[in-house]
Amino acid sequence: MGIFTAPLVTLAVAAAFYATGIEAKCGPWPEVSCCRKLVAAGLGHSVVFPNETTYHMSLESYWSTSAALSPWCMVFPSTAEDVSTIITTVVAGHCPFGVKGAAKKEEKSGFANSISSRTGNMNETTYNSKTGIASIQPGAHWQSVYETLAPHGVVATGGRAGSVGVGGFLTGGGNSFHSASHGLGCDNVVNFEVVIADGSIINANAEQNPDLWVALKGGSGNLGLVTRFDLSTIKYPNPAKPEIWGKFISYDPSAGGGVIDAMVDFTDKAHLDQNTTSILYFGHVPAAGGKVIHLGLENTIGVADPPAVAGYRKAGKILTENGMVVPMTELVKSEGPAQPAGHRNIWFSLAFNNDARVMKFATEQHEIAVTKLTKLLPGDDGNGNFTTMCAFQPLNRVIADHGIQRGGNVMGLDYWIQKSGSHGVLFLAELGLHGAENEKKAYPIVRAWAAAVEAYARDLGVGWGWQYLNYAGAEQDPLATIGPHALGKLRAAANKYDPDRVFQRLRASGFKIPEYERL
Numbered sequence: 001m002g003i004f005t006a007p008l009v010t011l012a013v014a015a016a017f018y019a020t021g022i023e024a025k026c027g028p029w030p031e032v033s034c035c036r037k038l039v040a041a042g043l044g045h046s047v048v049f050p051n052e053t054t055y056h057m058s059l060e061s062y063w064s065t066s067a068a069l070s071p072w073c074m075v076f077p078s079t080a081e082d083v084s085t086i087i088t089t090v091v092a093g094h095c096p097f098g099v100k101g102a103a104k105k106e107e108k109s110g111f112a113n114s115i116s117s118r119t120g121n122m123n124e125t126t127y128n129s130k131t132g133i134a135s136i137q138p139g140a141h142w143q144s145v146y147e148t149l150a151p152h153g154v155v156a157t158g159g160r161a162g163s164v165g166v167g168g169f170l171t172g173g174g175n176s177f178h179s180a181s182h183g184l185g186c187d188n189v190v191n192f193e194v195v196i197a198d199g200s201i202i203n204a205n206a207e208q209n210p211d212l213w214v215a216l217k218g219g220s221g222n223l224g225l226v227t228r229f230d231l232s233t234i235k236y237p238n239p240a241k242p243e244i245w246g247k248f249i250s251y252d253p254s255a256g257g258g259v260i261d262a263m264v265d266f267t268d269k270a271h272l273d274q275n276t277t278s279i280l281y282f283g284h285v286p287a288a289g290g291k292v293i294h295l296g297l298e299n300t301i302g303v304a305d306p307p308a309v310a311g312y313r314k315a316g317k318i319l320t321e322n323g324m325v326v327p328m329t330e331l332v333k334s335e336g337p338a339q340p341a342g343h344r345n346i347w348f349s350l351a352f353n354n355d356a357r358v359m360k361f362a363t364e365q366h367e368i369a370v371t372k373l374t375k376l377l378p379g380d381d382g383n384g385n386f387t388t389m390c391a392f393q394p395l396n397r398v399i400a401d402h403g404i405q406r407g408g409n410v411m412g413l414d415y416w417i418q419k420s421g422s423h424g425v426l427f428l429a430e431l432g433l434h435g436a437e438n439e440k441k442a443y444p445i446v447r448a449w450a451a452a453v454e455a456y457a458r459d460l461g462v463g464w465g466w467q468y469l470n471y472a473g474a475e476q477d478p479l480a481t482i483g484p485h486a487l488g489k490l491r492a493a494a495n496k497y498d499p500d501r502v503f504q505r506l507r508a509s510g511f512k513i514p515e516y517e518r519l
């Protein structure tokens with residue numbers, strides 16, 4: 001159904017192996033000194049050099065080629081103890097490193113000229129039926145998590161595509177089909193096992209290190225490397241029918257304005273039926289004939305066409321409609337037009353009040369961007385050799401409320417809901433294309449599109465200035481947008497658990513705590 005993610009979705013199959021990890025680089029002659037130090041520390045069996053097949057397979061496993069930079073070596077820990085050894089070794093050697101989850105998209109670069117530690121071998125999920133808690137290793141993909149949980153009749157707040165990795169998803173928020181009923185994915189983590197900068201393996205939960213627990217819920221790789229997530233699971237109301245309803249609707253391009261109005265209405269009422277979700281995107285998808293308007297609808301308790309989606313059904317001319325009531329394991333497999341190998345991606349994430357004017361403006365700016373991109377990248381047939389997504393998702397207040405009830409996080413969503421006094425819309429501008437040179441040339445077009453939307457929303461007084469970390473692109477600075485309160489908590493936790501700022505100074509990848517190094 002594809003709607004859950006991108007029109008470009010996937011290549012997930014290959015992405016499945018090597019999930020979380022670290023990448024590092026060190027001093028002069030780093031490939032020698034840093035990588036050898038890891039070998040000397042007893043990790044020889046898990047250090048992989050560029051002259052090995054595993055190294056290249058791991059690079060090829062990226063969903064987006066833009067993120068696949070070449071580190072000096074990779075290290076694949078198998079246990080929390082291995083991770084601890086890696087951290088103490090790279091810290092002692094002043095070796096820059098990167099933390100890598102399943103590497104789903106473009107991230108702030110920095111994996112090149114570094115050591116990469118990847119927790120892909122740490123991909124197990126175990127379920128405790130007494131506590132209802134799933135213990136998930138960071139290198140797992142949601143597909144395998146859902147498969148492990150299915151026989152127990154439970155599900156979890158995970159990715160809407162099975163190919164998404166656990167490590168990044170849960171440390172960067174995590175928008176799932178269950179967001180309106182259970183908050184973000186991170187809100188459902190009851191305990192993190194994490195290796196902090198001094199190499200110690202500690203737990204962070206409501207009782208032990210609670211400040212770290214809160215800061216890890218949105219703090220990404222800034223506090224340590226999580227080696228296990230203990231996640232609350234969700235029972236289906238009818239155990240005999242552990243199924244989810246999903247529907248994919250493709251509208252005629254003439255339906256645009258009507259569908260946006262329907263989404264505004266849906267978002268305003270999303271707290272009334274917290275089991276129903278929707279994702280809407282406008283896109284340029286050559287394989288689907290060019291301009292598309294796609295809508296994904298889901299109901300987490302398996303109710304087909306619940307009343308909450310009635311407005312969408314009469315919003316405009318529907319071209320195709322395809323519904324199913326299936327286990328989660330099936331739903332997250334059925335992704336739309338696959339993103340062929342070698343695609344590169346540009347992402348920009350924004351948010352604003354639930355306001356049809358901004359959404360309509362965003363789609364107009366999208367059209368302008370598509371026209372420019374078609375000139376730049378016409379392709380053999382002149383239809384444009386690229387795909388875009390101009391996507392909108394509901395940010396009803398109830399999502400933030402569930403987060404607060406579960407102990408709070410550092411996402412900043414509650415801050416923006418409070419400040420705006422409004423439900424919101426999560427916006428994503430995305431481009432998928434081939435070629436590093438093309439990517440460079442296309443960047444200004446996507447940047448201008450996102451900037452126009454941001455300025456328009458701000459001028460109307462409905463802009464949030466929030467960037468959702470998991471959707472933020474390489475040029476963005478999401479942790480600068482979480483509001484003073486969350487940022488204060490994040491900085492305080494970083495000061496306490498990483499006083500030498502290892503994860504700011506030596507971590508070569510991922511989003512950082514803004515203006516922190518200079519404090």
Ligand SMILES: Cc1cc2nc3c(=O)[nH]c(=O)nc-3n(C[C@H](O)[C@H](O)[C@H](O)COP(=O)(O)OP(=O)(O)OC[C@H]3O[C@@H](n4cnc5c(N)ncnc54)[C@H](O)[C@@H]3O)c2cc1C
Nearest residue numbers: 005100101102103104138160165167168169175221226510
């Ligand atoms: C096809 C597709 C579908 C998606 N669907 C959704 C969706 O439904 N909902 C949603 O919210 N997002 C979605 N996303 C975005 C996704 O959540 C992010 O790309 C996320 O970063 C993926 O996590 P990862 O582990 O795969 O990524 P990676 O790129 O490997 O990791 C991202 C960052 O997370 C941090 N990190 C990773 N592992 C750890 C760890 N063990 N400890 C500490 N820090 C760590 C690191 O800083 C790293 O730089 C989707 C993306 C794609 C490409």
Ligand SMILES: *[C@@H]1O[C@H](CO)[C@@H](O)[C@H](O)[C@H]1NC(C)=O
Nearest residue numbers: 031032035048049050051052
């Ligand atoms: C690969 O490179 C490493 C580091 O330079 C070296 O130690 C190792 O012997 C090489 N392996 C092969 C098979 O060439």
Ligand SMILES: *[C@@H]1O[C@H](CO)[C@@H](O)[C@H](O)[C@H]1NC(C)=O
Nearest residue numbers: 016017120121122123141144
């Ligand atoms: C987990 O990792 C191992 C070792 O890399 C791999 O063989 C296995 O297929 C992975 N399992 C899943 C479900 O991805």
Ligand SMILES: *[C@@H]1O[C@H](CO)[C@@H](O)[C@H](O)[C@H]1NC(C)=O
Nearest residue numbers: 235236237272273274275301
């Ligand atoms: C949502 O699901 C819960 C059970 O998971 C149920 O109690 C509730 O009534 C459902 N809400 C609606 C509007 O269907």
Ligand SMILES: *[C@@H]1O[C@H](CO)[C@@H](O)[C@H](O)[C@H]1NC(C)=O
Nearest residue numbers: 378379380381384385434435
């Ligand atoms: C798009 O670009 C890729 C990579 O350069 C190429 O293989 C493919 O044939 C192109 N497709 C079209 C329709 O131009």
